[in-house]
Amino acid sequence: xxxxxxxxxxxxxxxxxxxxxxxxxxxxxxxxxxxTYLAEVAxxxxxxxxxxxxxxxGYLRRALEPLRDALDHHLLDEVPGLERPTLEGLCTYIxxxxxxxxxxxxxxxVWREASGDSCTLTLSxxx
Ligand SMILES: Nc1nc2c(c(=O)[nH]1)N=C([C@H](O)[C@H](O)COP(=O)(O)OP(=O)(O)OP(=O)(O)O)CN2
Ligand SMILES: [Zn+2]
Numbered sequence: 001x002x003x004x005x006x007x008x009x010x011x012x013x014x015x016x017x018x019x020x021x022x023x024x025x026x027x028x029x030x031x032x033x034x035x036t037y038l039a040e041v042a043x044x045x046x047x048x049x050x051x052x053x054x055x056x057x058g059y060l061r062r063a064l065e066p067l068r069d070a071l072d073h074h075l076l077d078e079v080p081g082l083e084r085p086t087l088e089g090l091c092t093y094i095x096x097x098x099x100x101x102x103x104x105x106x107x108x109x110v111w112r113e114a115s116g117d118s119c120t121l122t123l124s125x126x127x
Pocket of ligand 1: 020025029085086087088115
């Protein structure tokens, strides 16, 4: 029988400003402007027989709190450790920040509901 894998997810949102250097819509993108972002992270695994949980969601929520604090109402261009203020950069940043505190991270998704833009970073399982 194949081993069953569960994905446990937790979502948060943040409001943030940024500027972007790009060739499409270059002038408005260079100006400081803001978006409402949503981010979701998934942990993959099997429930611990003792608890029935892959991971306690309370633990995951606690791990996400400092991340939200670092991003919400910030100018993303100035957030230490966030190399690019793009959806891709945010996925990388969130994955890196969680890598030391959240085991078995499966993917990180960041999106903007209003425009329908999203990026998902899929993390390969550690050998
Ligand atoms: N690959 C990526 N491309 C773009 C990203 C990104 O994170 N990754 N981000 C942006 C911008 O943040 C930008 O503000 C969105 O611009 P745009 O697609 O032009 O949409 P807007 O709603 O801001 O523009 P309207 O002209 O109001 O529709 C761009 N690209
Ligand atoms: Zn933008």
